[in-house]
Amino acid sequence: MNNKSSSYHHGDLRQKLIEQATLVIESNGVDALSMRKLGEVIGVSRSALYHHFDNKQNLLAAIAESGFATWQAITQTFLNEDSLSEHDKLTKYVKGYLEFARQHKATYELMFGNIIWQNELDTESLKNTAYDTFHQYLNLIKHWQDTATISSSQNSLRLAQVSWSTLHGMAKLYNDGIYVNDTNLEELSQSIVQLLQTKN
Amino acid sequence: MNNKSSSYHHGDLRQKLIEQATLVIESNGVDALSMRKLGEVIGVSRSALYHHFDNKQNLLAAIAESGFATWQAITQTFLNEDSLSEHDKLTKYVKGYLEFARQHKATYELMFGNIIWQNELDTESLKNTAYDTFHQYLNLIKHWQDTATISSSQNSLRLAQVSWSTLHGMAKLYNDGIYVNDTNLEELSQSIVQLLQTKN
DNA sequence: TTTTATAACTTGACAGTGTCAACATAGCAT
DNA sequence: ATGCTATGTTGACACTGTCAAGTTATAAAA
Secondary structure (H helix, E strand, O other): OHHHHHHHOOOOHHHHHHHHHHHHHHHHOHHHOOHHHHHHHHOOOOOHHHHOOOOHHHHHHHHHHHHHHHHHHHHHHHHOOOOOOHHHHHHHHHHHHHHHHHHOHHHHHHHOOHHHHOOOOOOHHHHHHHHHHHHHHHHHHHHHHHOOOOOOOOOHHHHHHHHHHHHHHHHHHHHOOOOOOOOHHHHHHHHHHHHHHOEO | OOOOOOOOOOOOHHHHHHHHHHHHHHHHOHHHOOHHHHHHHHOOOOOHHHHOOOOHHHHHHHHHHHHHHHHHHHHHHHHOOOOOOHHHHHHHHHHHHHHHHHHOHHHHHHHOOHHHHOOOOOOHHHHHHHHHHHHHHHHHHHHHHHOOOOOOOOOHHHHHHHHHHHHHHHHHHHHOOOOOOOOHHHHHHHHHHHHHHOEO
């Protein structure tokens, strides 16, 4: 009775699934994630997962959402540090973005990948979270333009879109194995900041 | 001796497979491609494909390689037009890149995706082709810096990496469904060009 | 021309996948 | 105690990529 009751109802299975799935994809890639194996590792039958996620894609979406939360927490940490200059915050944002993408390759892939964005899923809250992240970035761009930290010769929205594209593109090119030399990331961060600072 | 043109039951199956597979992925996405169905549609057994490609990934790599060839041909067309100014060529390159990515979503995804770049496959020639493409872009950046078409305040290699990241990131964000408004692409192209032109 | 070697192709099989229907149980609220 | 619901299980289905073993068509060699 003791062992049976303790092993039947898992209690926090949903959270455990997200955590274990994240572990798997970060060490072996998104494609290596199997619903059946995931249940096996946790010690639960293959169908149990479907009481917590309608399908595999929704599990992946949950991982992505927790990824956005992590990134939001990271940025809040240094954006609230009063001792940092605006320029330092900009540099930290750029470097931090690329580091986050590198340290959570698979999660980052999910956050901005077609698996989540091209299909109609239960991703309403995820899409809102993602939009919040971009909206916060747009506000930062505006603020840095106001404080003359970066060039204000361009429309804020477009500059935000273009510069975020740069961050995303570099993260992808690195993560997907096209930019292989990791010591470059520091230099490339500097280049991005420099490009944003140039005026005309 | 010319082996590939020699006709058997099917003539040039290898080429047909690439063409049909491209059709499938461009209309239904890379994930929708099934080796078995592909053979079925062409009228050949499931195992026939493996006499032309060691595995599915190598078929995808072949599609990617033909994608690089297409892109190379497109750029050559307008880069050789003497009537165009350097500034026009730059604009055409940026707009053309984003349009190419949009018109060949799935092929573009393969060209720069982890499927090809993260595994060790028969991709030596593919990787060389890809490297040639980037090398040509780097030379263009140098040339445009020499002709004062764009800013020369940054190291050429780094500027090439950063600006290519911008192109790639924007293409990905658009293709993966995060940037949904297609009328933006024209404006965003202008923004990229403008950013490259600014001097300090 | 006949033989032979080889490239192209087929069938059968295996291990794996996501997901659903049907059933079973645990634990809580009534 | 009774019933409800969340949570779990097993069996099954229709897929998937890929390989081993066998077959045939065609080009080269005899």
